[in-house]
Amino acid sequence: MKALLALEDGRIFPCRSFTGPGEATGEVVFNTSMTGYQEILTDPSYYGQMVTMTYPLIGNYGVCPEDIESDKIQVAAFIVKEYQDFPSNFRSRGTLADYLIKGHVLGIEDLDTRALTRHIRKAGAMRAVISTSDFDPDSLVQKARQIPSMQGSDLVGKVTTKKPYFWRYNQPDYIDINKLQDPLIWRSKGKKHSVVALDFGIKYNIIRCLERAGCEVLVVPAKTDAMTIKKLKPDGIFLSNGPGDPEPVTYAVDTIKELLGFVPIFGICLGMQLLGIAMGGKTMKIKFGHRGGNQPVKNLSTNKVEITSQNHGFAVDLNTIGKDHCAMTHINLNEDSLEGLKNDAQKVFAVQYHPEASPGPHDAAYLFNQFAKVIQNAKA
Numbered sequence: 174m175k176a177l178l179a180l181e182d183g184r185i186f187p188c189r190s191f192t193g194p195g196e197a198t199g200e201v202v203f204n205t206s207m208t209g210y211q212e213i214l215t216d217p218s219y220y221g222q223m224v225t226m227t228y229p230l231i232g233n234y235g236v237c238p239e240d241i242e243s244d245k246i247q248v249a250a251f252i253v254k255e256y257q258d259f260p261s262n263f264r265s266r267g268t269l270a271d272y273l274i275k276g277h278v279l280g281i282e283d284l285d286t287r288a289l290t291r292h293i294r295k296a297g298a299m300r301a302v303i304s305t306s307d308f309d310p311d312s313l314v315q316k317a318r319q320i321p322s323m324q325g326s327d328l329v330g331k332v333t334t335k336k337p338y339f340w341r342y343n344q345p346d347y348i349d350i351n352k353l354q355d356p357l358i359w360r361s362k363g364k365k366h367s368v369v370a371l372d373f374g375i376k377y378n379i380i381r382c383l384e385r386a387g388c389e390v391l392v393v394p395a396k397t398d399a400m401t402i403k404k405l406k407p408d409g410i411f412l413s414n415g416p417g418d419p420e421p422v423t424y425a426v427d428t429i430k431e432l433l434g435f436v437p438i439f440g441i442c443l444g445m446q447l448l449g450i451a452m453g454g455k456t457m458k459i460k461f462g463h464r465g466g467n468q469p470v471k472n473l474s475t476n477k478v479e480i481t482s483q484n485h486g487f488a489v490d491l492n493t494i495g496k497d498h499c500a501m502t503h504i505n506l507n508e509d510s511l512e513g514l515k516n517d518a519q520k521v522f523a524v525q526y527h528p529e530a531s532p533g534p535h536d537a538a539y540l541f542n543q544f545a546k547v548i549q550n551a552k553a
Contacts, residue, residue, distance in 0.1 A: 186285065205464070234261070253284075300318065333372045339391055364389075388409070
């Protein structure tokens with residue numbers, strides 16, 4: 174089905190829908206991963222964005238229920254060069270097209286993804302509209318310009334859990350929110366490290382990795398206050414990934430400030446940005462973001478280079494955090510941006526990338542065991 178993609182700067186791209194009629198709006202970004210499209214589709218950090226895959230053939234291994242990172246598709250639209258409607262994979266339980274249609278998400282192909290990616294790299298991520306019914310370029314461009322900017326948008330409330338949950342049998346086990354007042358809520362206290370995870374858009378594989386590191390994870394809504402968390406008497410606190418601009422998420426920053434020094438804290442992606450703000454820093458929007466499974470990051474303590482999975486459009490401004498607040502631990506080798514920080518006195522550390530990466534790479538998976546070790550040492 175014929176479609177048009179219009180960017181806010183007036184650039185128009187002809188394309189075709191492989192999921193039927195529809196219209197979608199959002200910020201257009203690109204991801205350089207060769208695999209993992211189902212994990213990308215269900216990553217809450219992509220809420221409000223239309224994702225372009227730079228790898229040219231997508232859909233060839235179908236979809237599998239075991240590969241989801243949240244309870245639904247999070248992207249606003251999915252853009253590929255060529256869609257493959259006949260998957261070849263023993264794990265597949267359906268086609269990508271059917272999966273997108275069921276999730277009411279527009280899928281687009283026959284678009285020059287190389288040209289779109291090059292344009293975004295030069296001009297920056299920007300707002301856009303895709304339509305199968307409106308073919309007036311001027312009309313579409315005007316619609317794109319009316320979309321709220323990602324900068325200044327608090328999107329955490331769109332993706333955070335409404336009810337707290339534990340992780341049981343590879344899925345959420347929801348509990349009544351009133352049980353957060355009970356410090357005896359933990360089911361494996363003493364056997365595992367009790368970790369409260371503030372959900373700003375947490376990916377399921379993060380929880381799996383924490384569990385494998387010996388933690389019992391209780392995921393709580395993003396607006397859970399510090400007093401409630403302290404009453405639970407956790408051994409550690411995890412700050413999750415999530416979508417949008419960290420600056421407007423002031424309620425989370427206030428909570429983190431109150432939790433600093435209470436128990437060890439580990440943050441990933443948006444969690445690091447919120448932690449950076451809580452420690453006196455500022456964040457900035459990156460021109461076209463870091464999204465893909467091939468970002469080189471240098472660990473400054475080991476001098477080793479880790480190939481990492483990343484998905485963020487904002488970052489902590491390295492120049493705004495004083496050395497008395499925290500130390501830099503990791504740096505991006507493509508542009509020398511901040512990728513990790515720590516404060517040993519407060520038993521706090523965070524990274525901007527995704528060590529839980531599914532399907533990979535797994536170079537940074539050690540960070541979950543590092544968190545468990547910090548918790549263990551804090552107990553001693």
